[in-house]
Every structure is written in C-alpha cells, then in structure tokens.
Amino acid sequence: MPPAPRDPAAFGGLPGGIGVSLLRVYDWPAADGLRGGTPHLHLTCTEGYAVVSGRGAVQTLTSTGFRQTPLTPGALVWFTPGTIHRLVNERDLTLHVLMQNSGLPEAGDAVLTLPPHLLTDPATYRAATALPPRTTHEGEAAATGDAAVERAARRRRDLAVEGFTALRAATEAGDPEPLAAFHRAAAALVAPLTAAWRERWRTGAAAAAAATGAQFDALAKGQASHLAQAAVRAELPVERGRFGMCGRLDVYETGAP
Template sequence: MVSADGDRAGTPQGFGGLPGGVAVSHLRVYDWPADDGVCGGTPHLHLTCSEAYVVTGGRGAVQTLTTSGYEVTPLTPGTVARFTPGTVHRLVDEGGLRITVLMQNGGLPEAGDAVLTLPPAYLSDPRTYAAATVIPADAPEEERERIARVRRDLALTGYRALREADGPEPLAAFHRAAAALVRPRLAEWRERWRRGAAAASAATGEQLDRLERGDVSHLAEAAVRAEQPSEYGKYGMCGRLDVYRAQ
C-alpha cells in the first residue's frame, strides 16, 4: 500500500491508500477500572476527522458529550456507531469489547488530530499538554502502561468537569483550547490531507472525466494490495491497537 507521503500519492490517479483515504485499526478497549467503577478508555475529541466503530466482539458502550448534551450508545457485535468532529467520546468496556475503527482523513489522526479532555491547566500550551500525554515508544512495557493509565485518569477528571458543568461555556472553552493546541500543526495536516483524502476524492473526479471521454486506460492499471498491521498492541487513547501504516 502506498503511503500518503509516497511518490505515487501526489497525483490523483496514483492514490494508493485505503478507499476514500480512510485509516483503519483494530482496537481492544482497555478493561482498566477507573475511580467511577467504569472500565474503559480515555475521553477525547477529534478536530477534523469523523470516526466510526464497527463492533466485532464483546460488549460495551460509548459515552458522548456534545453541545446537544450527554448520551450513551450501547455497543454490541454488528453495531456501527459514528460521530463527527467535536464529539467528546469515552469508550466503556463491559466485557471483551473489540472494535474495528475507521477514521476519516487517514494520516491526520496519526499526526495528532485528537485532544484529551485534560483539566484546563494542562491545555495551556503544546509543551505542557505533550508532557502529560505522550507515551515514549522506547519506554519499557510497564512504563508505557503506567503513563497510559495516568493520562486516562487525568482526562477523566477534565471530562467529569465538562459533564457536570452548568451551561455551555466550559465545553466551548475546551473546544477553543483544543484548537489552539493543534494550530501549529495545521500546515502539516493540510499537506497530509492533500496527499490523502483530497487525493482520493480527486482521483474519482479524474476517473469520471476519463469515462466521459471514453478513456478507460485507468482500468488497465488495476492493482491489488494487502498488508498486515505494522504494529500490534500499541497503547492508544481507548485501548490496545493493531495499526496499519498511516495513509
């Protein structure tokens, strides 16, 4: 599979990522209990990417918080749950929850298109935020798990404050803080989008133009690609991830 930064991805006809420029991963939701007695992952939102869960095993739920309020969506095998940018979400494990995750704009989520619901003091600048959230890839297994647990619990503190807030301003303030945190990376994100999801869409437009002219040459360039995950059991925000190369 050709990555978003590969040579062929720069032109619409050469886009070689997953259909629509999505990203895919396999998720085993954390079964770690929090201090509210609920097992699960780290609450966060995405700023530019919609997300979809295809539940493949176990059971659980996703708690969501938007300007429309708080909701709980049950998750059982066969459920497809999806939500748009700005949705604060917390995955809950009620017994072996397994999910295939589809992310819009492959490459952007991997480049940081997510902000955890940390208390406001941790959202003041990118360095402070990173110190509380980054899990060093070369750290021992025990240390990576410890950091993942600590940041999950810290994000739950901020999440509960947002849920219990009286009025919309605390959530709006979190939105503003999240946007400020990622602003230094927007030029990089735009380039990833251009080479990924935008290129995938442009490729369809080019193919429609060709068919309209009676040109079927792109059909002769058909190709089949397959790959295994590039990493297994990565500590993600919601659980342990089997991931594929970012597109």
C-alpha cells in the same frame, strides 16, 4: 511524503483515503467505576467504530448534551469532529476504528479532556500526555517497558476522565462555557500542526476524491486507461499492541496513498 498518484485517475489507498486499526479497549477501572479508554475529541476528522466482539458503549458529549450508545458485535457507530468520546468496556470490547484523513485521528488530530490547567500551552499538554518509548525486546525487558507505558497511559486516562466528568456535569447543568473553553483550548493547542495535517489530507482524501473526478472525466470521453492500473494490496499490521488513547492497537498503513 507519500508518492503522488501515477496519474490523476490513480489512487492506491483505502477507499476515500481512510485509515484503519484494530482496537482492544482498555479494561482498566476509572474513578467512577467504569472500565475503558481516554475521553478526547478530534478537530478535523470523523471517526467510526465497527464492533468485532465483546460488549460496551461509547459515551459522547457535544454542545447538545451527553449520550451513551451501546456497542455490540456488528454495530457501526461514527461521530463528527468536536464530539468528545469515551469508550467503556463492559466485556472484552474489540472493534475496528475507521479514521478520516489516512488515520489522522491516531496521528495527532486528538486533544484529551484534561483539566483546564493542563491545556494552557503545548509544552504543558505534551508533558501530561506523552508516553515513554515502548521497548520491542523479548522477555523481561519487554514486560518492564510495557509496564512503564501502561502506568503513563493510565495516568493520562485518569486525568482525561477527571476533565470529562467536569465538562459533562457543567453541560448537564446548563452551563455551556466550560465545554466552549475546552474547544478554544483544543484549537489553540493544534494550530501549529495544521500545515502538516493539510499535507496528509492533500495526499490522502483529497487525492482520492480528485482521482474519482478524473475517472469520471475519462469515462465520459470513452477512455479507460486507468483500468489498466488495477492493483490488489494486502497488509498485516505494522505494529501490534501499541498503547493508544482508548486501548491496545494493531496499526496498519493502509490509509497511505
């Protein structure tokens, strides 16, 4: 568990307790001819994209329908929990991902749009989505290890595109039940995880909000002791090139309090 703030007015994470990663979107072609990542949704987190370079789009599906939003350098796009999203890479798409709740979207708060028979229980879902360990050794072993992870990542991406295509078709045909059924299945899959998620929120976003409230209280009394705790932090990625849901990730720990 991350340490508690030194006092109620202190918080050491990024603003609002968010997480950040650098994402190079997969350029693997899918069955529909598009290149990109794995469609999925988040159940408790808003997520945002700040586009660094390249060109592409994010396809989204909600109960109100399908939408495709262009992604070009400088664009800032975000979406709330329940938005199924699929990144499409048209040319070298690279972006910063901004994640609510100390990076929880990449740490568990995601369900892929797999076909319904793979969403029936946590064990079946894990078997369909798990990736093998990625070796960190140099040379041929690393290349072999990455190849195995890539095969597994592409396989789960293709399954999720299959499920996403069916959900989109049903929604566009005016049938809301398949999407509603996916929402129910996703909620059932993550229910056992929510206690740990709540603790991550408590020590992250909730602690950040509480610190701001305490600072307002102190300043209203003419007190400024929290200013003496000012600090600067700078970090490099703790992992580079991780196989994520939508691409290769450079991962930071900046969302931690």
